[in-house]
Structure formats: structure tokens, C-alpha cells
Amino acid sequence: MPGQPIILSTWSLGRRANAVGWEVLSAGGSALDAVERACIAIDADPGVDSVGLGGLPDASGRVSLDGCIMLSPRRCAGVCFVREHNYPVSIARRVMEHTHHVLLAGSGADEFASREGFERCDLLTDEARKVWQKWKTDPAQLTGERYRGWLPPRNVEERRGVEGEGPGDDKQRIAADESLPHNRRHDTVGVLAIDAAGVMAGACSTSGMAFKVPGRVGDSPIIGCGLYVDPRFGAAVATGTGELLMRTCGTFLAVELMRSGRSPAQAATQVIERIIESCDIVDDHQVGLITLNPQGQWASAALRPGFRVAIRSSERDELEPASRVLLNGGEATGSLL
Numbered sequence: 533m534p535g536q537p538i539i540l541s542t543w544s545l546g547r548r549a550n551a552v553g554w555e556v557l558s559a560g561g562s563a564l565d566a567v568e569r570a571c572i573a574i575d576a577d578p579g580v581d582s583v584g585l586g587g588l589p590d591a592s593g594r595v596s597l598d599g600c601i602m603l604s605p606r607r608c609a610g611v612c613f614v615r616e617h618n619y620p621v622s623i624a625r626r627v628m629e630h631t632h633h634v635l636l637a638g639s640g641a642d643e644f645a646s647r648e649g650f651e652r653c654d655l656l657t658d659e660a661r662k663v664w665q666k667w668k669t670d671p672a673q674l675t676g677e678r679y680r681g682w683l684p685p686r687n688v689e690e691r692r693g694v695e696g697e698g699p700g701d702d703k704q705r706i707a708a709d710e711s712l713p714h715n716r717r718h719d720t721v722g723v724l725a726i727d728a729a730g731v732m733a734g735a736c737s738t739s740g741m742a743f744k745v746p747g748r749v750g751d752s753p754i755i756g757c758g759l760y761v762d763p764r765f766g767a768a769v770a771t772g773t774g775e776l777l778m779r780t781c782g783t784f785l786a787v788e789l790m791r792s793g794r795s796p797a798q799a800a801t802q803v804i805e806r807i808i809e810s811c812d813i814v815d816d817h818q819v820g821l822i823t824l825n826p827q828g829q830w831a832s833a834a835l836r837p838g839f840r841v842a843i844r845s846s847e848r849d850e851l852e853p854a855s856r857v858l859l860n861g862g863e864a865t866g867s868l869l
């Protein structure tokens with residue numbers, strides 16, 4: 533049933549993603565094009581250190597990208613551990629449209645991208661290399677905390693100096709943003725949209741955890757973990773500690789809860805509750821989730837404060853905090869291992 537177009541994205545960078553996606557939706561374009569272009573806009577920006585070009589590398593100093601795109605269980609795909617091409621969501625779209633597969637990984641995904649006409653590129657920028665070199669010398673300099681092995685600090689956006697907050701032009705905001713520890717700035721760009729024809733689509737893109745163990749792949753390219761869309765029941769996209777979402781199939785669970793009659797708000801909250809029940813949560817963990825039903829009702833929930841959702845429709849262009857936050861501080865319930 534045709535409705536009002538809407539686009540929702542994770543974090544403050546989602547406002548920029550939404551602006552690009554909204555151009556597509558407001559001109560009568562498809563939700564699939566809108567979510568893809570929204571992710572491309574962030575992937576192309578070398579100033580965003582958690583997505584696409586300029587993403588922070590793994591512990592060995594190499595960047596690897598993950599992403600996926602989904603219209604329905606019949607039409608979805610992801611790519612992971614892509615090291616030589618940008619735009620994982622666009623590569624995933626080609627996997628969805630030109631193959632029978634759902635996931636391509638590593639050198640196979642890179643070779644596929646080259647065959648599809650994507651340009652090879654060096655994803656590691658000088659800025660990201662400098663941050664990695666600094667991390668290697670003294671990880672505590674970057675985190676301001678005791679080094680905790682491979683786990684980076686939790687995803688949190690500070691209220692001051694982040695895009696979309698307070699006065700000032702882009703340059704001022706970027707300058708203020710520079711003062712934040714690098715691996716706290718931004719995270720996966722996850723996008724959900726409904727177009728004027730009532731079609732729902734989702735996409736997400738990430739360079740994963742900064743300084744991860746080489747070979748690590750998170751939730752973002754995995755259908756049902758970082759993203760799930762079933763046009764009959766709803767869609768969900770996630771960001772944060774991928775391992776928690778992979779242990780619980782978090783976005784599949786959210787859509788399944790909507791299938792069994794829960795509202796988007798109940799579904800989002802119950803996924804975070806399930807994560808808390810099922811996993812050993814430590815201080816550095818964070819998860820943010822956006823849920824959307826086919827009628828355009830949406831909600832968000834997070835493990836901890838700091839997660840925000842960017843909303844764009846004909847009536848709204850805003851950034852707001854998660855409507856439900858399940859843990860308020862640093863109460864950890866388990867150990868890292």
C-alpha cells in the first residue's frame with residue numbers, strides 16, 4: 533500500500549546519508565536506490581573513520597569493508613572483508629542482482645567487484661594510517677582508558693561538537709569533532725527506507741571495529757544480524773558491537789517479533805533485552821537498533837546512552853536519541869572472554 537516516504541539512518545552521520553537518500557525518495561525514486569546512495573555518500577567521505585574510504589584499519593594496518601543490502605528474503609546480499617574496493621553496499625547490490633549468492637568474502641568479493649567495473653582503490657588514508665600507528669605505539673593514547681585487548685571503546689556520540697548538534701558551520705563542527713577520540717566518532721551507517729510506492733529497503737556499510745583482529749567480520753554484511761527486511765512484517769538495522777548482534781541474530785529477531793505482533797518499539801526493546809540476557813555484556817559494548825514496520829511506524833533502542841537516529845520525511849529532518857536505553861551506565865554483567 534503506497535504511503536509516505538521515509539528514510540532513517542544510524543548516528544549523526546545519518547543526517548547526511550538521509551539528505552542524499554531523500555533526494556531520491558522525494559523525486560519518486562526507489563527505496564533501494566535511496567539506501568544505496570545514502571551509504572555511498574558516507575563511504576566516499578575520507579573524513580568518516582568507521583565506514584568506506586578513510587575507515588580505520590585492522591591491527592595489521594589494513595582496512596577491510598563489510599556491507600549488505602536487502603529488499604526481502606528473496607532479494608538480499610552482502611560482501612565482507614573487501615580490501616581493495618570502496619562501496620560495499622553497491623558491490624552487494626550487484627551480488628544480489630547478478631548472482632544466485634547471498635554473501636561474497638575477501639579476495640573473491642574484490643575480484644567480483646573488479647569484474648563488475650568497480651575501481652580498485654587504496655582504502656587506507658594518511659590520516660587513518662597515523663591513527664593506527666599511534667594505536668600501535670600506545671593504544672591508551674587514543675582511548676584514554678586502559679587498553680582492553682582487541683575491543684575498542686564503546687560507540688558513543690558526545691553531545692558537543694558532533695554533526696547536527698548546536699550552532700556553527702561544517703568546518704567548526706568538524707574541528708570540534710577532531711577533539712574526540714577517533715574511534716568514538718562514528719560507526720556503521722545503517723539505513724532503512726520506504727518509498728512512495730510503499731516498497732521497503734535497507735542497507736548498511738562499515739569498516740568494522742577499529743584495530744580488529746585481521747580476518748574479523750562483524751554483523752554488518754550478514755543478513756539477519758546487521759540488517760533484515762521482510763516487506764510483510766518490517767525491517768531492522770543495527771550498529772554497535774557486531775559480536776552481540778551475531779550471537780542473537782538481532783535484526784532477524786526484531787522482524788520476527790514484529791511478525792508475531794509486536795510494535796516496532798517493543799521489537800527493538802526486546803532485542804536489546806535478549807542481548808543482555810544471552811551475552812556477557814562488558815563496559816565497552818554498545819548496540820543501537822532501528823525498527824520500521826510496513827506502515828512507516830518506527831522506533832529505536834540501544835544498550836547504552838549515546839546512540840542516535842536520523843529521520844527524514846516530508847515532515848521531519850531531525851536527529852534524536854534512542855527512545856529506549858536499557859543500560860544507563862557501566863554496569864557490566866560479564867567478562868571479556
Ligand code: ASP
Nearest residue numbers: 719720740750771772774
Ligand atoms: N557493527 C559494526 C561491526 O561490528 C561496527 C559498528 O557498528 O560500529 O563491525
